[in-house]
Amino acid sequence: MRFVDEFRDADKAHALAAKIAALCEPGRRYKLMEVCGGHTHTIYKHGLEDYLPESITLVHGPGCPVCVIPMGRVDDAIHLASQPDVIMTSFGDMMRVPGSGGSFFDANAEGTNIRMVYSPLDSLKIAGQNPDKQVVFMAIGFETTAPSTAMTMLRAAAAGLTNFSVFCNHVTIIPAIKAILDSPDLRLDGFIGPGHVSTVIGCRPYEFIARDYGKPVVVAGFEPLDILQSIYLLMLQLSQGRSEVENQYSRVVPWDGNLVALKAISETMELRPYFEWRGLGFISHSALQVREKYAAMDAERLFQVPGVRVADPKACQCGEVLKGVLKPWECKVFGTACTPETPIGTCMVSPEGACAAYYNFGRMNRNRVAEATRGAEAAQAGRS
């Protein structure tokens, strides 16, 4: 299939893997963080770690939009959905995320009407078909999904819809990265920058990472060769003592971002003073809320939202996993009490969550390394 298979070519991967290995200084260990959950998913899905030398560790970052939603916000959403005559719409990933009293699926089993949509625009269709109901869209995600929420609000305003609102949980990536850079627990060597977020915000916002923290950033695409090439570019920078922002995903990401999308966001939304992130705690100016001008579409203004902060279950170590301090399997309850069937923490829910990715795809790591090495040797022998 075009535009997919080219980026999954095993021969090219072997060639890149050899170049990456050649850049490793003996005795040095490298920790690279892939910020985006989509990257984590690709890494596990394609067995990409097979191609990396042991001295390079990939650390999974906080860029899984579902994973960072705190329990209290899930409870708030279910509270909204259980108001009379409310239909809530939500992305599929969100359906299984546990609040303190269960997930959206559980809430539906108890009578709420929470529907899965593929695009926020579908909410407008539902609102049009149900004029006697209030349709509340559970908006989540980074700058990647915020523009589609913004466009939906603008369309709703243009159409004069009065029964549509947004429960806004959009978060912004830069404060989270900064929180991780300032975290004393973690020493990172470089960042695989989030590709989809960057299609909207561009590459400039990462410049402080290279300039002030001296860490290289390479914005990467989502196919396995994209990520492998980005790791190569990061290793090249490290070997040459450079720290710059580079754009591996230039076929999609413009350096200055998508101005139309940014404009739509700033027309409808503004920064919140602070927002709670699962595991990372309260981070100032790290999330978006609906602007006063669109108050009629702000579920938090239209309804009473309890806004109760719910502490994560004690056993849950999602915070450490999101910050990259713990590998998923190092969490106390990974795979035993917390499984994809009965997730305690968000990281086990979304396919982009590091724990779910590791549980579903990655458990054979050590065998894979040995097998891949044998495979590479056989391929080498076959070619020569």
Place this chain on the structure above:
Amino acid sequence: MTAGRTASPGHDHGTDPEGRDQPGWIDEALAEHERLELDTAGRRRLPLADREQQVLDRIDRARRRKPRVREERITMSHGSGGKATHTLIEAIFLDAFRNPLLEPLEDAARLRVGGSAIALTTDSYVVSPLFFPGGDIGDLAVNGTVNDLSVAGATPLYLSAGFILEEGFAVADLNRVTESMRAAAAAAGVHVVTGDTKVVQKGKADGCYINTAGIGLIERDVNLGVAHAQPGDAIIVSGPIGDHGITIMLARGELDIEADICSDTAPLNGLVAGLLDAVPGVRAMRDATRGGVATILNEIARAAGVGVLVSEDDIPVRAEVRGASELLGIDPMYVACEGRLVAVVPGGDAGAAVAALRAHPLGEQAAVIGHVRAEQPGIVQLKTAFGGTRIVDLLVGDPLPRIC
């Protein structure tokens, strides 16, 4: 829903306000973690790689425990064919009805009645939309039951049909459905010999639900079952996977994606007969419906206590299905088929089995996708086209599209 919820700041799962059984199982897991991780002096005692192995072993043990349904109510996940469905079946239905005929949990039960060996199966159909490219709920209801009998090695003979109709359902639509059932039954050589009709109030059903049960005669001396898979066996699929599931997703019209694909719904009895004629030693067959090929591979690995290794490059998937799956972030391995089977045959018979399948119009693209091995029992591994390997586990619920 929220009436009983008194979430307060600082509360934790250990004292769940709704009194779910969480304290027990979370505490158990934590205690187990402590025992494994720390020696008597409270120091971590193992190097990293070994600790990872320990965690994997622990997961393995946790998975072998008696399944329990932890939810208080049925959710949509319980109907998806993945882990939640398995847990429900094993913890509730198998527990209540346990008997040696039910226990293998095959697609059809094998019974002896008088001197004959009989296969009996039943299935309910709730597909939405009722009509889709390549078929409708009617031929699905006939083919699905015919296929469950066929893969049990039986010749399908007689079907029952139960209809649950929603008040207001168009009679013209019912005619279309029954006409395609008639045609499908004729094509499969079976007869619908008994039935039932119920009508429910508007809103209590989605147009039309159908249940069919079927019996078939086991004439061959076969002993089929996923538990019979042995290391060295080949795993074969009879054609491109995922057509039905993707067709239905697109036919719902929620995705704004158009593609030229149709459901693969078809009766497999002819195909199966050809395969069994050529390779009487077939060890197991399953039709890859809900949960897709990945679910069957996991059932093989678990029931037989073997490892399964399949190669992504060898799995036939139509370009349209792959494209739609890529867009949606769904893995075709988990997508339902309605006219494909997975067969396990002794390694030496793989060539003959593929040739026999390819000789039938429904098996033209049959292919060996992998093999059974002794290593890593219970685990299904996939060699990715990229050259890596990964686990293919059961899904918990339906594959959910990713958001970004």
